[in-house]
Amino acid sequence: FFQKTQTAIKSWFTLFGWSKGQNPISIPHSLRSDVCKVQMTISQDKVFTRNLSKDKGFCEMLFHLYGDSLPGIAASQSLSRDPVERMLQLHWQHSALLSFLKSLGAYLPHVMPEFLLEPEDYKIWIKAELNMGDVKTSDRFSDKNVFFLDDSTFETMSKRAWTDVLLQIYKVFVLRRVSSHSKTDPSSLESMQNMPRIKRDPLSSNIYSSYERKILTWLNNNYEKNRKIVWKDCQKGGVPPRRWIVNFDQDLLDGLVLAAQVAAYCPYLIATHFIRMYTNPRNYQHFLHNCLILVKAMHAVNLNIDIKV
Template identity: 70%
Template sequence: LLHDFRSQGACLSHVMPEFLLAPEDYKIWTEVNTGIRVGSMRSSGKLSGKRIFILEDSVFETISKRAWTDVLLQIYKVFVLPRVSSRIVPDPSSLESLQNMPGIKSEPLCSNIYSRYERAILIWLNKNYEKNRKIVWKDSQRGGIPTMRWIVNFDQDLLDGLVLAAQIASYCPYLIPTHFIKMYTDPRTHEQFLHNCLILVKALHAVKLDIDIKV
């Protein structure tokens, strides 16, 4: 199954099949393949040239959660994103500011990191953020209007919650005075980053998109 996902473009080279097993099944799999009971040692064994990791319960739980998260995200990338169609509607009010921002190409061969569909999302994030940042935080008392930014990834550039808040605000503007105006627009400390993320989660709860996210 993992091989099939990889052949279709999923980035799962770091995920081993045994990490997707249930904890009890992983223990049985390890004992069958190495003859070593899980928890009896912390090193790793080898079978037919393949390294087998013998993990403690807590370590396996952490790695398994991350592996399943990555698999589900890559399934979404491979099977769902290609179905998303883009419709470009020019907005004269934001054209001038967007012209000063480097573009992101959506051609298939212009990146060896993101697929064309992921780059389409990056383009959408950039346009929505640039269009809405002056609207959402025009009356901000916690840093003023955030600066222009070039969004090129899905981790560091989304870390402070502002980009995602701008996307939600474009569809749910009523959340601006109740939630997003309270965010730090230039967060510097871990507490400020956490504050922004908590507000973002509360906003998702407010529109019934909690998807099991806990505050």
């Protein structure tokens, strides 16, 4: 499951995370190197300077997705030549990013700033932790849990941390743009009134944000409105039963809910694709059949986002 999630999030950020077209990423390697990408500049202070206007760096992606500057993260940043000071700068920047994401509703209590560092910087961080008597580091790393990980464990933890950071960036930067512009069809008003409602109160769920609950509401509305239209002439079953969609995994497995969403905007795909779906799938072969049809329908409208069935 984790590998599939990582593949999906990597594909999305590769395709849509950048202002100037696609930019392939790898988790965590390219993200860590982008953050630490530096170039030498001649100045009196003799520091390393990263100019994000010349490179598609991680921070450029953040600015693009958020639409504004982020507290504690500059578009052009000078990094010290001293390895310890440089590590401290990056650690502070990661801390600032995590704090900002959490302030917007991100759930990242398990992600420590040091997990986002390069392996060599993490080793420097460990040495700094072991030298708590040093005035330079003691005030920055006091009163917190410390994890000393071997190379293999650190890579595993770093990959998970960066994956979760990207997921939460999507949640608080992208999903926050979701707005409600609903127009109720009088013909479906009665059936919609009989459906359970997804509460939008921020305190009504400890799993989904208000933005995610808006999407669940949209999925429910479109499915209930279109199920009788899409599958009235279904070749592999009748009209599917009413359902209450409350999650983004189990309730979407059979492909019917997503097909109803696509049909709402591309009704011409009903006759060419969706009427051949199983409306009462009973096994994994039926699920696979439905999902293959859904992917083919997306390809037919050039919505090719490298979906794997």
